[in-house]
Amino acid sequence: MVLRILLAITALFSSISPAQAGPPWRGARVTIPLEAARTSLALPQISGPAGRPLVVLDPGHGGHDPGAISPYGGVEEKQLTLAVARQIRADLMASGRVRVALTRDADIFLALRERTAIARNLKAALFISIHADSASGQATGASIYTLSDIASDREAQALATRENKADILNGVNLSGKEPAVTSILVDLAQRETMAASVAFARLLRREGAGRIPFHAGGLRMAGLAVLKSPDMPAVLLELGYLSSETDSRRIRSRTGQAEIAASVRRAVEIFVARKDTPN
Ligand SMILES: [Zn+2]
Numbered sequence: 001m002v003l004r005i006l007l008a009i010t011a012l013f014s015s016i017s018p019a020q021a022g023p024p025w026r027g028a029r030v031t032i033p034l035e036a037a038r039t040s041l042a043l044p045q046i047s048g049p050a051g052r053p054l055v056v057l058d059p060g061h062g063g064h065d066p067g068a069i070s071p072y073g074g075v076e077e078k079q080l081t082l083a084v085a086r087q088i089r090a091d092l093m094a095s096g097r098v099r100v101a102l103t104r105d106a107d108i109f110l111a112l113r114e115r116t117a118i119a120r121n122l123k124a125a126l127f128i129s130i131h132a133d134s135a136s137g138q139a140t141g142a143s144i145y146t147l148s149d150i151a152s153d154r155e156a157q158a159l160a161t162r163e164n165k166a167d168i169l170n171g172v173n174l175s176g177k178e179p180a181v182t183s184i185l186v187d188l189a190q191r192e193t194m195a196a197s198v199a200f201a202r203l204l205r206r207e208g209a210g211r212i213p214f215h216a217g218g219l220r221m222a223g224l225a226v227l228k229s230p231d232m233p234a235v236l237l238e239l240g241y242l243s244s245e246t247d248s249r250r251i252r253s254r255t256g257q258a259e260i261a262a263s264v265r266r267a268v269e270i271f272v273a274r275k276d277t278p279n
Helices: 002-014 077-095 112-121 153-163 179-208 245-252 254-276
Strands: 054-059 099-102 126-133 142-147 214-222 234-241
Touching: 054 077, 054 112, 077 099, 077 126, 077 234, 077 245, 077 254, 112 126, 126 254, 142 179, 179 214, 179 234, 179 254, 214 234, 234 245, 234 254, 245 254
Parallel strands: 054 099, 054 126, 126 234, 142 214
Antiparallel strands: 142 234
16 A cells, blocks of 8 residues: 555656756747637648648738739739749748748738738748839839837737737736736737747848849838737738839749749748757
8 A cells, every 4th residue: 555655656756857847937938829710711721741830921912902003014913912922832832841821822802800810820930921012203122021019018908908818828827817917928929929020021131132122221110910910920021113114024024023932932941940940
């Protein structure tokens, strides 16, 4: 009897690993399960080898929303964003290091919220929204946008109020917690995500050098709704200005699209390789 109890105690202690004995927050990642999957939302097909990180490409506009229209040949932004997204997917498939999905692979309309919802439901490691700009002036060149207001109190607070009451953050059930605590935890997750977003934007700017002509410095920030996911690194790539004849021609051309896709492929490969290697 005593022996049996001793054995039970030994078994109990040996089941506690050193990692579990440490502070519970050590090495912890802040993750925020947000909305439950929307059953009405059709999820796109995923291409690529199982187990690899997922990159979701988001061709802007579509359906009744053409986006910007080039005065040079009348090509529509929605057509170019889809063509470029497909070219990027082909290059990423050739790379074999990631899985890829497109939020839309046809001429259909998706609300901004649906685009991020699709990527989040698929647990994307990276979200790249693709657009083309238009301006009244002489502007040319591509821009890579990340979200401004990295951790604005308003965003964090709104998110906390809307989504987190009954959700679990980092293993801690937030139900009944003070709103301020909820807000801080969301804010932490947002900062981590924003840092990753900016890191990818810089990589894309670097790998695009010599391949893609950039507007001014190339890296810009704005409060774009499609980038507002606290748990998913996201950038928005403006391919250039359709109001510019040079840009319109470049973005439509096979060479121009190949250069964009090659740049994204290289940036993605480095981004996922860094994530695979801790620190
Ligand atoms: Zn657009």
